[in-house]
Amino acid sequence: MNTRSDAKGPLAGVRVLDLSRILAGPTCTQLLGDYGADVIKVERPGTGDDTRTWGPPFLPGEGGEPTHESAYYMSSNRNKRSIAVDIASSEGADLVRRLVGHCDILIENFKLGGLKKYGLDYDSLTAEHPGLIYCSITGFGQTGPNAHRAGYDILAQAYGGMMSLTGEPDGEPTKVGVGIADVMCGMYATTAILAALNHRNATGEGQYIDIALVDSQIAWLINEGVNYLTSGKEPVRRGNQHPNIVPYQVFATADGHVVVAVGNDSQFRAFCEILEVPEFADNPKFATNSARLENRSEIIDLLKPVIAARNKGDLIKAMEARSVPGGEINRVSEVFESEQAVARNMKITMPHHQSATGEVDLIGNPVNFSRTPVTYRHAPPTCGQHTDEIIAEILGESAAAE
Numbered sequence: 553m554n555t556r557s558d559a560k561g562p563l564a565g566v567r568v569l570d571l572s573r574i575l576a577g578p579t580c581t582q583l584l585g586d587y588g589a590d591v592i593k594v595e596r597p598g599t600g601d602d603t604r605t606w607g608p609p610f611l612p613g614e615g616g617e618p619t620h621e622s623a624y625y626m627s628s629n630r631n632k633r634s635i636a637v638d639i640a641s642s643e644g645a646d647l648v649r650r651l652v653g654h655c656d657i658l659i660e661n662f663k664l665g666g667l668k669k670y671g672l673d674y675d676s677l678t679a680e681h682p683g684l685i686y687c688s689i690t691g692f693g694q695t696g697p698n699a700h701r702a703g704y705d706i707l708a709q710a711y712g713g714m715m716s717l718t719g720e721p722d723g724e725p726t727k728v729g730v731g732i733a734d735v736m737c738g739m740y741a742t743t744a745i746l747a748a749l750n751h752r753n754a755t756g757e758g759q760y761i762d763i764a765l766v767d768s769q770i771a772w773l774i775n776e777g778v779n780y781l782t783s784g785k786e787p788v789r790r791g792n793q794h795p796n797i798v799p800y801q802v803f804a805t806a807d808g809h810v811v812v813a814v815g816n817d818s819q820f821r822a823f824c825e826i827l828e829v830p831e832f833a834d835n836p837k838f839a840t841n842s843a844r845l846e847n848r849s850e851i852i853d854l855l856k857p858v859i860a861a862r863n864k865g866d867l868i869k870a871m872e873a874r875s876v877p878g879g880e881i882n883r884v885s886e887v888f889e890s891e892q893a894v895a896r897n898m899k900i901t902m903p904h905h906q907s908a909t910g911e912v913d914l915i916g917n918p919v920n921f922s923r924t925p926v927t928y929r930h931a932p933p934t935c936g937q938h939t940d941e942i943i944a945e946i947l948g949e950s951a952a953a954e
Contacts, residue, residue, distance in 0.1 A: 573603065577689050579628045579738025581593070582630060611907055630914060634933035635939045648670075657687065703765045717787055719789045720791045740768050744763060820841075820844070822876050823871070832851065
């Protein structure tokens with residue numbers, strides 16, 4: 553177990569060896585780090601995580617010149633320490649194996665069998681370290697006819713059905729605006745690791761976790777997936793509309809757009825009263841959600857001109873007063889400037905030694921523990937920033953000896 557005195561949070565005392573890169577694995581290990589784990593990020597000397605070059609934008613350095621730290625990389629790599637190791641060399645692979653003996657969890661996202669040739673696969677490591685929790689993230693998993701295929705977020709969204717559901721009905725299949733398949737896979741990996749850690753705490757047994765981008769994507773088809781499994785009907789793209797609730801979409805007002813998310817019949821009646829068209833709620837064709845689903849086009853066509861005549865701000869205030877869910881559609885700049893995001897600490901600032909200002913702005917963790925709060929201890933590290941520190945602290949050796 554890690555005994556670093558500066559580690560805080562519910563996972564204080566846990567050490568993670570992070571051999572992952574890109575987004576799914578780093579999302580997982582950033583969460584574990586936020587919860588207090590000591591995360592050691594193993595990177596290729598000189599180049600590091602692939603996403604370091606995924607820019608612009610890059611963190612502005614001295615004189616406004618861009619550093620090698622991309623915004624993409626920084627989005628999922630705080631609360632980690634970086635060690636630069638060439639695992640393709642016998643010395644580098646041996647160093648990693650020795651670090652494993654001081655870690656509770658190892659997470660990697662190499663291609664199928666990619667670490668076996670270095671003696672860093674699960675079977676090789678757990679022969680000596682049976683309590684190790686070893687998590688492998690791949691595109692398609694360790695089994696099945698596609699196990700050999702590489703996986704990126706857009707491929708997972710495509711293969712896993714999400715793109716067939718996203719976009720306008722007469723438009724092309726569309727990916728979600730961020731790497732959501734990667735992020736959700738990282739979330740599933742985090743919960744799996746925590747479950748395995750609980751099992752180990754009870755039994756002393758480590759275990760292997762096999763998780764795939766595509767499996768994760770399929771799992772969060774949620775209601776659309778089960779709609780198909782229940783009815784046999786192929787789901788279709790509906791733009792911003794909901795497959796099971798009406799009205800639940802974007803509407804144009806006289807001065808912009810609003811989201812309306814009516815979740816039940818009483819909310820629909822209140823919404824109609826706000827719009828001064830109570831007769832819509834009295835009509836049997838629209839009085840219940842099931843009826844509105846059957847007559848979706850008709851009720852939406854009736855609502856559109858009524859909503860289009862309203863002022864956006866006034867309509868949102870009236871909906872809030874009657875507890876009808878809905879609201880504004882913010883740009884990203886408006887999100888971080890909003891009073892709500894500020895109150896919830898969803899933008900954080902951390903010291904960064906390469907930044908022109910000495911600081912870097914990042915997105916905060918949304919979890920608020922009452923007793924063991926999230927901490928922000930390490931800004932996203934530069935490649936190999938902590939190599940000497942880690943070797944000395946954990947192995948009791950000097951980097952020169954390596």
